[in-house]
Amino acid sequence: MAAFRVLIDVQKVLIKGQHSASWARWCYFASRFQYSTAYNPEEKPLGVNLSSWTFEKVLIANRGEIACRVIKTCRKMGIKTVAVHSDVDSAAVHVKMADEAVCVGPAPTSKSYLNMDAIMEAIRKTGAQAVHPGYGFLSENKEFARRLAAENVTFIGPDTHAIQAMGDKIESKLLAKKAKVNTIPGFDGVVKDADEAVRIAREIGYPVMIKASAGGGGKGMRIAWDDEETREGFRFSTQEAVSSFGDDRLLIEKFIDNPRHIEIQVLADKHGNALWLNERECSIQRRNQKVVEEAPSTFLDPETRRAMGEQAVALAKAVKYSSAGTVEFLVDSKKHFYFLEMNTRLQVEHPITECITGLDLVEEMIRVAKGYSLRYNQADVPINGWAVECRVYAEDPYKSFGLPSIGRLSQYDEPHHLPGVRVDSGIQEGSDISIYYDPMISKLVTHGGNRAEALKRMEDALDNYIIRGVTHNIPLLREVITHPRFVKGDITTKFLPEVYPDGFKGHSLTCQERNDLLVTTASLYVASQTRSHRFLNNIRVPIAKNNVKSWDLSVFLDDTSYSVVVTKLKDHFSVEVDGTKVNVSSEWNLSSPLMSVSIGDTQKTIQYKLQVLTKHAAELSKYMPEKVEEDTSSNLRSPMPGTVVTVSVKPGDMVSEGQEICVIEAMKMQNSMTAAKTAKVTSVHCKAGETVGEGDLLVQLE
Numbered sequence: 001m002a003a004f005r006v007l008i009d010v011q012k013v014l015i016k017g018q019h020s021a022s023w024a025r026w027c028y029f030a031s032r033f034q035y036s037t038a039y040n041p042e043e044k045p046l047g048v049n050l051s052s053w054t055f056e057k058v059l060i061a062n063r064g065e066i067a068c069r070v071i072k073t074c075r076k077m078g079i080k081t082v083a084v085h086s087d088v089d090s091a092a093v094h095v096k097m098a099d100e101a102v103c104v105g106p107a108p109t110s111k112s113y114l115n116m117d118a119i120m121e122a123i124r125k126t127g128a129q130a131v132h133p134g135y136g137f138l139s140e141n142k143e144f145a146r147r148l149a150a151e152n153v154t155f156i157g158p159d160t161h162a163i164q165a166m167g168d169k170i171e172s173k174l175l176a177k178k179a180k181v182n183t184i185p186g187f188d189g190v191v192k193d194a195d196e197a198v199r200i201a202r203e204i205g206y207p208v209m210i211k212a213s214a215g216g217g218g219k220g221m222r223i224a225w226d227d228e229e230t231r232e233g234f235r236f237s238t239q240e241a242v243s244s245f246g247d248d249r250l251l252i253e254k255f256i257d258n259p260r261h262i263e264i265q266v267l268a269d270k271h272g273n274a275l276w277l278n279e280r281e282c283s284i285q286r287r288n289q290k291v292v293e294e295a296p297s298t299f300l301d302p303e304t305r306r307a308m309g310e311q312a313v314a315l316a317k318a319v320k321y322s323s324a325g326t327v328e329f330l331v332d333s334k335k336h337f338y339f340l341e342m343n344t345r346l347q348v349e350h351p352i353t354e355c356i357t358g359l360d361l362v363e364e365m366i367r368v369a370k371g372y373s374l375r376y377n378q379a380d381v382p383i384n385g386w387a388v389e390c391r392v393y394a395e396d397p398y399k400s401f402g403l404p405s406i407g408r409l410s411q412y413d414e415p416h417h418l419p420g421v422r423v424d425s426g427i428q429e430g431s432d433i434s435i436y437y438d439p440m441i442s443k444l445v446t447h448g449g450n451r452a453e454a455l456k457r458m459e460d461a462l463d464n465y466i467i468r469g470v471t472h473n474i475p476l477l478r479e480v481i482t483h484p485r486f487v488k489g490d491i492t493t494k495f496l497p498e499v500y501p502d503g504f505k506g507h508s509l510t511c512q513e514r515n516d517l518l519v520t521t522a523s524l525y526v527a528s529q530t531r532s533h534r535f536l537n538n539i540r541v542p543i544a545k546n547n548v549k550s551w552d553l554s555v556f557l558d559d560t561s562y563s564v565v566v567t568k569l570k571d572h573f574s575v576e577v578d579g580t581k582v583n584v585s586s587e588w589n590l591s592s593p594l595m596s597v598s599i600g601d602t603q604k605t606i607q608y609k610l611q612v613l614t615k616h617a618a619e620l621s622k623y624m625p626e627k628v629e630e631d632t633s634s635n636l637r638s639p640m641p642g643t644v645v646t647v648s649v650k651p652g653d654m655v656s657e658g659q660e661i662c663v664i665e666a667m668k669m670q671n672s673m674t675a676a677k678t679a680k681v682t683s684v685h686c687k688a689g690e691t692v693g694e695g696d697l698l699v700q701l702e
Contacts, residue, residue: 062134186253276309
């Protein structure tokens with residue numbers, strides 16, 4: 001009854017307009033009393049000072065979508081928030097959302113989001129009682145957690161022991177073996193140099209995986225199939241490990257060919273309780289980084305799911321883990337699973353677990369950090385429907401399945417209006433995607449009663465997502481989630497290179513899809529011209545002279561011209577292409593790049609760029625000079641924006657085909673630029689430390 005009285009009192013105060021953070025906290029915790037299944041002695045008794053019951057202020061040591069994600073839950077719980085930001089992020093969405101914001105340095109991450117001194121000063125300045133690290137940056141940095149503890153500031157995550165034990169891949173593998181968790185065969189020590197790497201790789205047997213001991217997120221990882229690739233992989237993995245984690249230690253283990261990447265979400269408290277919250281399938285990857293995830297997995301049966309979950313919990317308990325964390329496994333075709341690593345933080349793909357379980361993982365992390373026991377038993381964790389997540393990146397999917405793209409979002413509209421759609425983002429129209437940070441635009445999530453419904457909702461969401469100003473990977477994402485192999489559930493970590501062995505080339509249109517595009521584009525053109533004549537009195541448009549009702553047009557698609565005839569009727573167009581007529585109607589919103597159109601009896605949502613010319617203009621276009629293609633074998637240009645790490649040649653040097661010329665780092669990933677032919681270096685247009693843009697000339701050969 002006491003809890004009920006608190007709820008009534010809070011509602012009265014809120015009605016009077018007193019929307020303070022402290023009252024919001026009362027409302028939140030009172031509601032938690034209302035639906036608690038049993039009395040929990042860890043919960044605060046009524047009448048105790050609220051400041052000892054929860055955090056009053058939390059600093060989020062991160063940026064972008066994950067900072068916004070944490071702020072939303074803090075706001076729900078009535079907790080004030082502090083954002084930190086670099087100077088170039090001063091107008092970022094997470095900065096605007098937070099109650100307070102502190103600049104912690106210039107754009108480079110080493111001087112801002114990884115600058116522990118600056119962040120500690122921000123904590124002191126704002127009086128934040130706790131820090132949520134998000135993912136990446138300092139989220140798995142034991143030194144940061146130690147410094148927070150020394151200042152009596154709560155780290156919303158595991159303690160330093162668990163971070164060190166699980167953050168170090170060598171130590172975590174030894175602990176996993178001790179906890180009777182299945183592990184991958186490999187070398188458990190630190191690899192000293194390239195020669196030792198080759199010796200170890202030969203002993204294990206090729207192929208092998210070389211990876212950073214302190215790494216995560218696919219950085220510092222290389223697959224080697226022979227001695228030469230082992231030496232090269234050792235070099236690049238070492239450099240990426242230093243750049244991303246400040247730790248150059250590497251380990252080598254057997255590479256399991258054609259596996260699935262399946263991970264188990266765990267949640268544990270400080271009282272010895274731990275749960276597994278089902279699995280996430282993360283096999284669709286490029287360069288060891290996830291692109292599409294789903295929960296649950298089509299591959300696991302209940303017995304395998306339980307075995308993986310129990311081993312994940314056993315590992316968490318072995319290191320006295322508390323907070324949300326993820327145990328990642330590789331699973332072979334026989335459903336044998338092997339421990340890969342444990343991420344002692346919130347995962348990028350956590351929303352799909354939230355969708356199928358109904359839990360708010362950020363809320364649970366905050367509660368655990370404050371000392372509360374878990375509110376659930378293992379039997380309370382459901383699998384409610386199906387959820388899919390697509391990582392929407394500012395990158396060119398036609399280049400190695402996604403090389404970073406930078407620019408300003410000139411037009412941006414998320415598909416929130418569709419059912420079962422969730423968009424976690426930290427950007428808005430006008431935001432800049434820079435070379436300094438991860439190029440993620442958002443996490444697009446759909447939830448349905450089953451997998452088919454979730455995938456159909458994802459298809460509709462991708463079709464309705466408007467992004468202009470940067471190149472993005474939505475074409476690739478849509479192809480993946482509609483591909484027959486993916487729909488069937490026949491996937492491994494090699495899905496992309498197997499399905500697109502020559503790289504992603506875009507969608508191959510069927511005849512029907514091609515004709516739908518042609519008739520829609522031609523109709524839109526006529527609607528635009530009609531509007532121009534009607535409202536602008538534009539005498540240059542064809543209909544101004546004779547008030548004609550039929551137009552002969554040439555529509556260009558993939559460098560091919562198609563003849564389309566459009567006839568305007570009372571409330572729609574009759575359009576003829578390839579000898580077939582079809583009725584086309586729409587509201588013809590000419591200001592939107594998104595077109596909802598009825599073609600015959602079918603409703604379509606279309607985003608596409610095509611060129612439309614009148615017959616006369618099409619005839620004249622053949623006299624336009626053609627652009628001469630550049631000899632790309634002689635001019636080496638940067639395929640992406642980034643920073644030059646090393647330059648290995650100078651004018652006058654002779655290089656062989658495939659020889660490394662320079663290394664470009666983009667978003668913490670290093671890419672080797674090689675010669676396309678045997679030639680002489682005539683000029684070098686870059687040097688180490690310089691920033692280059694996409695298409696910038698690096699080296700000329702003859």
